[in-house]
Amino acid sequence: MQIILLERVEKLGGIGDVVTVKDGFARNFLLPNKKALRANESNRKVFEANRERIEADNATRRTEAQAEAKTLDGVSVTLIRQASNTGQLYGSVAVRDLVEALVAEDHKVNKAQIVLGKPIKAIGLYDVKVALHPEVAVTVKVNVARSPEEAEMQAQGVDVMAAMFEQDTAGFTEDFDPNAEPGELPRDEAAAGDAASTEASDEESAPQG
Secondary structure, eight states, X not given: OEEEESSOBTXXXXXXXXXXXXHHHIIIIITTTTSEEEOSHHHHHHHHHHHHHHHHHHHHHHHHHHXXXXXXXTOEEXXXXXXXXXXXXXXXXXXXXXXXXXXXXXXXXXXXXXEOSSOEEESEXXXXXXXXXXXXXXXXXXXEESSHHHHHHHXXXXXXXXXXXXXXXXXXXXXXXXXXXXXXXXXXXXXXXXXXXXXXXXXXXXXXX
């Protein structure tokens, strides 16, 4: 389907461009969201008659978005969630959760502006794009952790899961005797075994009362 863009659409074009897109994309997204018009003769005349106003409205929205971007760019939000020992969340962090977290800090965002390819399902730090306007986007940091202390560690660059794994395995060491043949016990264990055998033999050979 050929359409006339009413605003800039990433990877398609800018205001007034006539482009060809898949019918489903046009019907399900571009047309109902007033991002485009069908490219027929009557719509071309309507667009040209209103081009100046459309471009002026776009410029106003872009200016407002640029002002909001200055307060939002580089912002970090922390979400505390329950998770397993492997860091997998019991549930997930979705667009709605991010909007609520940002709005709680007085940022003007809505669900349509959060660009999240798929829900967040594990603890960690994530960069999430926020498209405030077709021509203005910023990145916010999302810190998903099981506790405020864990979130602080992640914010400082600590890999929480790697640190936990190292802590769990730190107490496990294997005795090593460099002189032992393959399959032999280390000297300390062999000596303990010999002592136990000697003690058992002594008990067996002792006179019975």
